[in-house]
Amino acid sequence: MVRTVLGDVPPAELGIVDAHDHLFLASALLPGQELDDMEAAQAEALAFHAQGGGTLVQWTPYGLGRRAELLAEVSRVTGVNIVAATGLHQARHYGPGFDLADPGSTGLAPAALFTAELTEGLRASAGNEVLPARAGLIKVAGGFHRLDPHARTVMAAAAEAHHATGAPIGVHLEHGSAAAEVLALLYDDLAVPAERVVLGHLNRLPDLRLHREAAERGAYLCFDGPSEANHATDWRLLDALAALVDAGHADQLLIGGDTTTAGARAATGGGPGIPYLLHTLRPRLRRELGEENADRLYTVNPARAFAWA
Structure with a gap:
């Protein structure tokens, strides 16, 4: 099954998936x-749905304004399945006063917090109220070509x-780097099967040899863009x-939009936004990769990547 904010659904019911967005x-x-x-x-989710989108995986982790109390309502209103994330980003995203030993003053260490959000319910943005909606993904982050103690x-x-x-x-790779270091830690040292790991932002470092080496380890590779931030x-x-x-x-590739700023939205900003994945990028991928391979990126692969073991 895949855990969405409205409950668990069979992977085959995800439809077309935006594998990494906000x-x-x-x-x-x-x-x-x-x-x-x-x-x-x-509005953004409705525009995605109007283009045929079925599921959006929101990688916003704990403590970064993910508005967990609103996600279920967005899903009900728009008809889009939403997979929410627990986990933590780099420390610098949280500002002063962040305490890794007790993030958000929940009284829970990170492992216990992540597990609770996956099994009991997401914590609300204010007050840490436990919500009915549960997380379906653990988001973590590396640094630029290194993994710091955090x-x-x-x-x-x-x-x-x-x-x-x-x-x-799901792993944020800073500018697409440190994929080998991440897999060495998660797979070799911590015994997480590589096929349970989704590496994000690989398009930001177009090193084809690095991509191939990460794929050979067995991980999923998420290419999340295009966006103004990643245009280079x-x-x-x-x-x-x-x-x-x-x-x-071809069976390990995912595609996402990674809309990280209000100005990048299509419905209310300057775009290209989430719908671009379908109305512009999908036809190009079908022409470039063939229809069967392109459909793997949007439907078949995410149905496996985000299913719980």
Whole structure:
């Protein structure tokens, strides 16, 4: 099954999947660009649904304005399945006063917090009220070409929560880097099966050899863009995907939008937004990769990647 904010659904019912995006997000690193408007989130999800979208995986983790109390309502109003994330991002996204030993003053260490959000319910944005909606993904983050002590601690906690639940782990790779280091820690040291790991932002570092090496380890590779923030490497997206398909890794590829600022929304900002994945990028991928391979990226692969073990 795949755990959505409205309950568990069979993987075959996900439909077309945006494998990495954000309806709500607030980071200390993006002042003034918060995704915090309910109507704007609904408008973006409705636009995605109108293009045939069925499921959106929101990678916003605990403590970054994910508006957990609103996600179920957005899903009901728009008809889009939403998979929510627990987990933690890099420490710098949280600003001063962040305490890794007790994030959000919940009284729970990270592993216990992640497990509770996966099995009991997400914590609300204010007051840590336990909500009926549960997380379906554990989000963690590496650094630029390295894993600092914060990243290692969070990934160890994510591995513990994975072993307790079977939930998949999504990894923010800073500028697409440190994939080998992440897999060495999660897979080799912490015994998380590589096929339970989704590596994000690989399009930001269009190193085809690095991509192939990560795929050979067995992880899922998520290419999340295009967006204004990633335009410097977006032009390599089709080349990178075609190279991985040619190397025999078509079954490990995912596609997402990674809308991180209000201005990047299509419905209420300057775009390209979430619908771009379907009305523009999907036809191009079908022409470049063939219809069967393109459909794997949008439906078949995410149905496996986000199913609980």
